[in-house]
Structure formats: structure tokens, C-alpha cells
Amino acid sequence: MTVSPGASPTGPGLAGPAAPAAAPATPASPLLVVESLTVALRTSRGIRRAVDGISFSIGRGEILGIAGESGSGKTLTALSLLGLLPMGARTSGSVRFEGRELLGLKKRELRDVRGRQVALVSQDPATALHPLLRIDVQMTEHVRAHLGLSKEQADERAIEMLTAVRIPDPGSALFSYPHQFSGGMRQRIAIAMALACEPRLLIADEPTTALDVTVQAGILRLLDRLRRERGVSVMIITHDLGVMSSIADRICVLYGGRVAEYGATPDVLGGPRHPYTYGLMQSLPSASAAGAAMVPIQGAPPSLDAMPAGCAFHPRCEWAEERCRTVVPTLRALDDGRRLACDVDPLVEHERPLAGAPVTQS
Amino acid sequence: MSTADAPSFEAGTGLAGNGRAAPETDAERLTRQDRAALRPPWRQPLALIGISIIVVWILVAIFAPLLAPYPPNLQFGPLTAAPSHLYLFGTDELGRDVFSRVLYGSRLSLPLAALLVAVAMFLGSVLGAIAGFSAGAVDSVIMRIADVVFAFPGIILALAIAAALGAQLRNAVIAVIIVSWPSYARLSRGLVLGARSSEYVTSARLLGSSGWRTMWVELRPNIAGPILVLAALDIGNAVLLLSGLSFLGLGAQPPTAEWGSMVAEGAQNFNSWWIGLFPGLAILTVVLAFNFLGDALRDMLDPRTARMIRK
Amino acid sequence: MSVTANDGGPSGRSLLELEDLDVSYARRGHTPVRAVIGASLTVGVGEIVGLVGESGCGKSTLGRAAVGLLRPSAGEVRYRGEPVQALWRGPRPAKFRSLQMVFQDPYSSLNPRRRVGRQIADAIRLGTGARIDDRAATARVGTLLERVGLSAAIAHRYPHEFSGGQCQRIAIARVLASEPSCIVADEPISSLDASAQAQIANLLAGIVAESGLGMLFISHDLSVVRKIADRTIVMYFGRVVESGVTERIWSDPAHPYTRGLIGAIPKPGAGGSLPSELTGDVPDPARPPTGCRFHPRCPEAIDRCRTEDPPPVEVEPGWQSLCLRSEPRRAGVR
Numbered sequence A: 001m002t003v004s005p006g007a008s009p010t011g012p013g014l015a016g017p018a019a020p021a022a023a024p025a026t027p028a029s030p031l032l033v034v035e036s037l038t039v040a041l042r043t044s045r046g047i048r049r050a051v052d053g054i055s056f057s058i059g060r061g062e063i064l065g066i067a068g069e070s071g072s073g074k075t076l077t078a079l080s081l082l083g084l085l086p087m088g089a090r091t092s093g094s095v096r097f098e099g100r101e102l103l104g105l106k107k108r109e110l111r112d113v114r115g116r117q118v119a120l121v122s123q124d125p126a127t128a129l130h131p132l133l134r135i136d137v138q139m140t141e142h143v144r145a146h147l148g149l150s151k152e153q154a155d156e157r158a159i160e161m162l163t164a165v166r167i168p169d170p171g172s173a174l175f176s177y178p179h180q181f182s183g184g185m186r187q188r189i190a191i192a193m194a195l196a197c198e199p200r201l202l203i204a205d206e207p208t209t210a211l212d213v214t215v216q217a218g219i220l221r222l223l224d225r226l227r228r229e230r231g232v233s234v235m236i237i238t239h240d241l242g243v244m245s246s247i248a249d250r251i252c253v254l255y256g257g258r259v260a261e262y263g264a265t266p267d268v269l270g271g272p273r274h275p276y277t278y279g280l281m282q283s284l285p286s287a288s289a290a291g292a293a294m295v296p297i298q299g300a301p302p303s304l305d306a307m308p309a310g311c312a313f314h315p316r317c318e319w320a321e322e323r324c325r326t327v328v329p330t331l332r333a334l335d336d337g338r339r340l341a342c343d344v345d346p347l348v349e350h351e352r353p354l355a356g357a358p359v360t361q362s
Numbered sequence B: 001m002s003t004a005d006a007p008s009f010e011a012g013t014g015l016a017g018n019g020r021a022a023p024e025t026d027a028e029r030l031t032r033q034d035r036a037a038l039r040p041p042w043r044q045p046l047a048l049i050g051i052s053i054i055v056v057w058i059l060v061a062i063f064a065p066l067l068a069p070y071p072p073n074l075q076f077g078p079l080t081a082a083p084s085h086l087y088l089f090g091t092d093e094l095g096r097d098v099f100s101r102v103l104y105g106s107r108l109s110l111p112l113a114a115l116l117v118a119v120a121m122f123l124g125s126v127l128g129a130i131a132g133f134s135a136g137a138v139d140s141v142i143m144r145i146a147d148v149v150f151a152f153p154g155i156i157l158a159l160a161i162a163a164a165l166g167a168q169l170r171n172a173v174i175a176v177i178i179v180s181w182p183s184y185a186r187l188s189r190g191l192v193l194g195a196r197s198s199e200y201v202t203s204a205r206l207l208g209s210s211g212w213r214t215m216w217v218e219l220r221p222n223i224a225g226p227i228l229v230l231a232a233l234d235i236g237n238a239v240l241l242l243s244g245l246s247f248l249g250l251g252a253q254p255p256t257a258e259w260g261s262m263v264a265e266g267a268q269n270f271n272s273w274w275i276g277l278f279p280g281l282a283i284l285t286v287v288l289a290f291n292f293l294g295d296a297l298r299d300m301l302d303p304r305t306a307r308m309i310r311k
Numbered sequence C: 001m002s003v004t005a006n007d008g009g010p011s012g013r014s015l016l017e018l019e020d021l022d023v024s025y026a027r028r029g030h031t032p033v034r035a036v037i038g039a040s041l042t043v044g045v046g047e048i049v050g051l052v053g054e055s056g057c058g059k060s061t062l063g064r065a066a067v068g069l070l071r072p073s074a075g076e077v078r079y080r081g082e083p084v085q086a087l088w089r090g091p092r093p094a095k096f097r098s099l100q101m102v103f104q105d106p107y108s109s110l111n112p113r114r115r116v117g118r119q120i121a122d123a124i125r126l127g128t129g130a131r132i133d134d135r136a137a138t139a140r141v142g143t144l145l146e147r148v149g150l151s152a153a154i155a156h157r158y159p160h161e162f163s164g165g166q167c168q169r170i171a172i173a174r175v176l177a178s179e180p181s182c183i184v185a186d187e188p189i190s191s192l193d194a195s196a197q198a199q200i201a202n203l204l205a206g207i208v209a210e211s212g213l214g215m216l217f218i219s220h221d222l223s224v225v226r227k228i229a230d231r232t233i234v235m236y237f238g239r240v241v242e243s244g245v246t247e248r249i250w251s252d253p254a255h256p257y258t259r260g261l262i263g264a265i266p267k268p269g270a271g272g273s274l275p276s277e278l279t280g281d282v283p284d285p286a287r288p289p290t291g292c293r294f295h296p297r298c299p300e301a302i303d304r305c306r307t308e309d310p311p312p313v314e315v316e317p318g319w320q321s322l323c324l325r326s327e328p329r330r331a332g333v334r
Helices: A074-082 A106-115 A135-147 A151-164 A183-195 A213-230 A241-247 A265-270 A276-281 B009-013 B024-037 B043-068 B097-134 B135-153 B154-165 B169-196 B199-207 B211-247 B259-268 B273-301 B301-309 C059-067 C116-128 C134-147 C152-156 C162-178 C194-211 C222-228 C244-249 C255-262 C304-309
Strands: A030-043 A044-058 A062-066 A090-097 A118-121 A199-207 A233-238 A250-255 A257-265 A331-333 A357-358 C014-026 C030-044 C048-052 C072-080 C098-104 C180-188 C212-219 C233-237 C238-245 C313-316 C319-321
Touching: A030 A074, A030 C304, A044 A062, A044 A074, A044 A257, A062 A074, A062 A213, A062 A241, A074 A118, A074 A199, A074 A233, A106 A118, A118 A183, A135 A151, A135 C304, A151 A183, A151 C313, A183 A213, A199 A213, A213 A241, A213 C255, A233 A241, A241 C014, A250 A265, A250 A276, A257 A265, A257 A276, A265 B301, A276 C194, A331 C212, B009 B259, B043 B097, B097 B135, B097 B169, B097 B211, B097 B259, B097 B273, B097 C180, B135 B169, B135 C319, B154 B169, B154 B211, B169 B211, B199 B211, B199 C098, B199 C116, B211 B259, B211 B273, B259 B273, C014 C059, C014 C180, C014 C212, C030 C059, C030 C072, C030 C212, C030 C238, C048 C059, C048 C194, C048 C222, C059 C098, C059 C180, C059 C212, C116 C134, C116 C152, C116 C162, C134 C152, C134 C162, C162 C194, C194 C222, C194 C233, C212 C222, C222 C244, C233 C244, C233 C255, C238 C244, C238 C255
Parallel strands: A062 A233, A062 A250, A118 A199, A199 A233, C048 C212, C048 C233, C098 C180, C180 C212
Antiparallel strands: A030 A044, A030 A090, A250 A257, C014 C030, C014 C072, C233 C238, C238 C319, C313 C319
8 A cells, every 4th residue: 555645546546437447337227326316304394305206326336425514414315225213203205125116115115125235334333333232243244144144154244344344354354343553543434344245236424534644544545445356336425525536436415305416426526517516615624725715605404494495505606596596407408418407597608408308207 | 284285295305217216214204202201381272271271270379269159267167068069179077168278279389389390400400510610629518418418208208398387388388398309409500510511501601600600690591491390399398298298287277278288188088989089180280281381392402302303 | 852843933933932831740659641742832913723633632621731721741831932931829910811722612711600791891801911990891892793704792601592503602702802812722613513613613714814813723624623723733642743835734644544544534535435543542641652652553663662762853944753664855856
């Protein structure tokens, strides 16, 4: 592992779908297709849609980044894929995993999918692992339940996974307790646990937010390696655009529960077309000159109770027009393959987007 | 009940297109029950009952002279007469009207219990706060004294103290105060220990706040809540203890109309059941009322449920 | 022995000086844990000094010792030339009340049961010792709230009514109320969401620029520190490993750890290159490695690093690196 900054990693780079060595995303048989997903919650002021008509897909061996701040609906999206929504939440739309509809599945059927085919790694490594159970117990429990392995077989598998995530001395790690590991190690163990049943899709919800930057680098490289070596697809949810840029093939930017922009990462982050994406990129410290102030997006993300009418971003948008206040923009396809939900489209350089048929109704 | 029940879920969200919503689950029904439990006290049935009872008794205490048909100590009527239209609760063995005595009894029990709890609360919470804030030797001394008091069952210790001081209502009150203050001290100390390392306390100290000022200005608003809840629950307890002492002859002395001593009388006249029952019921209703109220207050002040109520 | 981040700031006067500071935590029955070892730094008038490092590096401990919340085990903290006494029983002496701290979590640094206006007014009275009546206090509170970008009308509200970013502004207003000369900001933006982070960072930088305060800005977010700090100090495992002018360190870091740290930052728009990884973990503070504390993870370690504790090397005037292999450079030349 090299340390010098700026050197390219010792593996194939992560460009868009054209990258040779990365497992190609095959739109023909995507692993996961989400269409018009809506999650409605009861709040004290009535029923609100925390996720409002989201559509995206993930191909095999692809890493999709879901970007958004608090209130964008990103975590609920992940939870709805696994049937882990809070009490009182109602969903509609379609979530098809390998062709099979997940929404509305009975508990027993869902249990087969959850953990076995779709696994979740969440934000806080301190709470992802049970503090009082030994690692081998935690890691083998669900493997044995799903795959019916014996204890010895399950232990072997666990060691294999711990090795894959580069835990030093996996043999003795297996018989240790979570508190004996650092935050980064615990997150690796959580990833190993998630991988134990060889899921096709790994959902990582802010997996590195609580970690130091050097530790984060290790986890990101790990996820990339797992994708390349095992063909695991990853849905990584984070607000950190730097992380997105390093690891995600495609990126789906959420705002106010809706998709703002969705396409190949270099396109979306390199040349954002949605004012929100643009604002996010502009607000990064590296975007402004040294010594100059940072340029945050004015205002704050809307809370569920106070969602603006029309386009959710219009109160903070410098190009907002009259219609933005009343009409919810539809998600349109652009000619470079990305999708954009903005009726004004102020950032287009020279050409207008192809008036492609709207992809989904919001 | 809120109106969220009425329209169907789908209609409320206006879901179109592929809208296939999951059927209502057990989870949904639980939510409604949970929400019922979290309504503020003035909308909770038990707390309402509690408050009403307390209000009634307070009014009785204030207007007892007007409400009571006979003076409480007047030995006028027939001895041990059963309840009748003349003597609503009957008369005792000295011919006094039980009804009037019960009414007048509220003028002792309620104010005394309230006073008692106020003193114990103030004394106990200040001592506990000092213990929690100062730590070290001061803390040890105060809490060891509290531990000694805790070691005895309340009524026994109160009994011993009241007996030692002399059989008088004033001494009974002192005894119950001595028995009650440690609970406040322990609670207050725990709260202060928790709050002491908060950053707002650190900020205050960085600004130059002294120890006393920090306790009074910064900590007090944060610990008052649970302490007041304890006090509300405790008033019922205080009524019980006072009555208990009077029952044993160590509190109110004859001929004072006090519920506890009236129950004692009743115990000696079991066949005249009305002599002991009605004062006993009075104690019961007061204690129960404060318990209901205290429970509701505690729910209101628990940060988790309180947040949901506030929304 | 340590790197001295000594420059005194633009006007040459140091507000806050840490000299050879050691802060240790005692453990029952074990040797004490040394959280900060031999740290020296200065914060001058009108300058922002960024203190960066990862978990376990001791930056928060250093910040708290600088303000007087922790007692040093060795070395000294001086504020305006006077040794800082750690807070103990009595009220903090008036001469130190202009040395203040902004905390990480805005909700816990404000008293949840008191109105924000009252808390700010208290800070005015306590911090400056001014005896002002209520009306003057209210006016001053209003001015302070507006200074941090909030409306004066919110003074009667309680902290839970505000968002994280707004609460942090209120906390800053309260610190400003005591008319500070030096502020130690301990991860002031880490608990906030992205938009608020930039706003608060801008606010703090603006305050320093306007009022000529000195600020020690502690953060694990190097990108933000790069934007607002005049000088940067990098800590690793209790030691100051590099310190100097921010842009110089960024463009060509002298210490291997700093290089690793900067290389690990994922850069947006970098076209998909993964950040470089720094292998290994921070060692157990109870069992530190011999010699250089970074050598087990250092890609450039040589034999001597295992046995020798590196002395600070002056790479350029005002720029120091705690590494055996660092060499002085001629200014401007690689």
C-alpha cells in the first residue's frame, strides 16, 4: 500500500461505465431496480412523504452513490429496501431485486433476502456490533441460520471473511470482543459480517462518516476491492462528495425526498446540472480559493414538516422562477445519459437537453 | 382522537401510478395506542381524576366550616349511631359527627403534608446538590447520614423519633421530615452528578461562575423537574405517614380530628364500621390522587415522552 | 522535545503560549497514559492556528489544557504572559475570562432550561465584570446575536427550538459576550451538517479578522482548516509532528504522517482515484512504540527511527517537522 499523495491506487481506476477492469454495469440485467419508491410517515402534522417517487437502479458489480443531506430521504430509502422501516411508515412503488418484488413481502420471505442477498452496514461501528458477544458468535449466528452450516464451517467462513477485510491475525480476532478493536477495525468486522452470506448487494449507510480520514481511505479501498474481486454491488449512502467521487460509478443526488440528479459520477460531479448539486460542489472547501471564504448554499435543508411546494429546492436556488414554486419538476433524461429534475436547467453550457420523455412521474 | 384515522392512508398521500401500499399492520395499531399514552396530563384520564380529587379536597379543607353540619369536637349526638340522614357518616363513641370530623381532618392532613414535603424537598435537594457538586469528603458525610436514615423502614424510624420527641403533632411532622429528606438528597445528588460534567456547566465555569452560582443558576432548572415529581408522589406518602403516626397515638392528640387517629378509634370499635371506614377512605382517595398525578407528571417530564408530547 | 510552532502571529505578540506541555491521565495500578507530550505552540493576535489530527492524537486534550480545564503534568500554558491556572474550586480568575472555548456539540454547551438571551447576558456580566442593568444587557445581547447572524428577537427562546447551526451561533455569541482575546474552538463544526459547517467556519474566520482575536481551531477536517487557518499544527499520538504556514505544509508536507493524512483525503472531482491508505492503527496509548511514535506505520522509516526519538527539524524558518529524515530546505526551493 503506497502512501504518497496523489499517486494512483494500485488497482484499476474508477471511471464511469467505460472503465475496462471494473465489473461493468449491465443495464440489461440490473441487480436492483427501484421505481417510484415512496415512503410516507405520520408526523404530528399529518402524513408526509419522506421519500417521494425515487427511481434508480444498480447493476451487478457496480457502486452506486446516494448523496444527500439530512432530510433527503437517503436512509429511509435504504431501510425500505430491507423492510426495516419504522412503525407506521407506508410504502408504495416498486423495488425489484433480481426481478423479485421486495415491497410487501411477508416477513419470512423478507428474512431470506435480508442478510443473505442484501446486507446492510450502518454508520456507527460502535453500535453495529453487540458489545457483549464474542466476534465469532456474532459473525456465525446468521450465517448458520441462513446457510445451515456447522459451527466449524461457520468459523472457517468467518476467518475467511476477516482475512478478506484485512483484519490482522483473524484467528485470534475471532475470539475477541468488539471493545478490543478500534473504530476502523470494528467497521471492517461489520463489513465482514455483512459479507458472510455472500450477498449480492451491500448497502453501506454513511460507513465512514464516524471514522478518521486515513481509516476511511482503508475502508473505501476495501469496498472497491470487494467489488472487483467478488462482484458485490454496493449502494453507498453519504453526504461526502469526495467519497462519492473516489468510489461511486454512478451517483444519485437526493433532495427533499426526490431525485435531483442521477448519472455517471464524473458527469454529475464534474459538470453538475442541478443547482443543488452545483451548490454542493461550490460549498466544498476546495472549491474556493485559499483565503477566500467558503460558499455554502444559503438556508438549510427542509424538514419533513416544512417541505416547500413545487420544487423542494426552490427557496434556496438562485435561478428559481415562478413555476418552480408550484410545479414539481419531473425527472428527465439528458443526452449524456444522466437524469435531471429541474425545469429551469440554468447550468447547461451551450446545448439544451434533449426533450426526452420524462422517465418517471413524481 | 386525532383525525388521522378518518381518511384512508392512500387518499391522504394521493399516491398514484403503481401505488401498491402495504396493508395495515399490527405496527399501525400500536402507534395509536402509544400516542394515547402520551397525551398531556390534562388529557389523560387518570391524571384528571387525580387532579379533580385533589381540588375537591382542597375546597373541602377551605370551606369545611361551611360544609360541616356540626362542629367537629361537639359531643352532641347519640353515641356510635349508624349513618343516617342526620349524621351522614354516623357518630363515634363520644357522639361526635364523623362526617364533620372527616371534613375538618382535611384541614390538618393536607396542609401539613404539603408543608412537610416542601421542607423535606428543600432540605434534601440542597444537601444532595452540595454533595454532588462538591464531591469528596462533603459528599461522603452527607450521603452516609442519608444512608443511615435509609437503613430504617420509614414508619419505624418516624415512630421512634416521634416517640422520643414527645407525642405531639408538631413532633410527628418533624419526624416525617427527617425520614423523607434522604430520598430528595439522593435524587438531587444523582442529577447534579450527571449535570455537573455537562458542557454548559463547563462553559459557565469558564466564564467565571462560582460554585454556588453554578448550582443555583445553571443546575437548578435542570434538576427541578424530577425533584418536583418526587415531591408530588411523596405528598400522598406524607399523608400516610402522618396518619400512621396519629393512628399509633404519636401524632395528633385527642380530641383533634385527624384521619389517622380516627382510624385508630375505628379499630377499637370494629362493629361500628363507619367510625374507621370513612376516614380510611379519605386517606385512600388523597394518596391515590397524588399517585395518579405524580405518574402523569413523571411521564410528562421524561425527556423521550415529553418530546413526543410537545410535538 | 517537540516541534515549536513559534511565530507569534502577524503582529508578533503571542496571546497563548504552550511550552513543552505534557498532559497525562492517571490510571489505577498502571503507568499514566500520556495524552500530550512535549507540545509547544503559540497563538498570536489576529491569527488562526489550526490544530489537526485523528482520533487519539491528543488535540482535544491539548485544547482543554490550553484553556485551563485540565492541569498539565509538565510544561506550562501562558496566557498573555501569565501562567494559566487550571479550574478548580473557586471561580475562574478575571484575568483569564477573556480566554474562552467553543465546544463541539452546540446543544450541550447551552443550558437547555434557560432562555438563550439570559445565558448571553450572564456571559456579559460574568465575563467582563460589567455591572449593567437589564435594559443595557438586552441591547447588548441583541447586538451580539446580530453579529453572529441571528435576529435579536430570538433571545427569549430556548436552545431546543433552534437547529444545530443556529445553536452554535448562539454559543459563539455567548463567548463573544465575554469580550475574549483568544478563543479555543474544539471541533466547532463537526456536529453540524454540511451547509452549517461552512457558515460557521466563515463566521469564526470573520470574527477573527474583524476583532483581531487569536484562535486555536481544532478539527479533524483538514479541508476546512486549510481554508481558514494561517498556520497549521499536525498532531499524531500525543506529539506535534509538524507545524508551519498552512499553504506551505499543504503543498509539500515535510512529515510522512502529514503526507499520509493529506493523501488519504478523498478529493471531489479527482476523477475517481481512490485515496491512499495509511496502514496500521494508532497504537495503544498504554504501550507506545519505542523511538519515533509514528515509525510502525511510516513508509519511510529506517532503523534509527525505532530507537531514536526524533528531534524537531527546522525545515524553514517557522516550519518544523518531527522526523529524523526531514531536512532543512532553502525557502522556496524543493
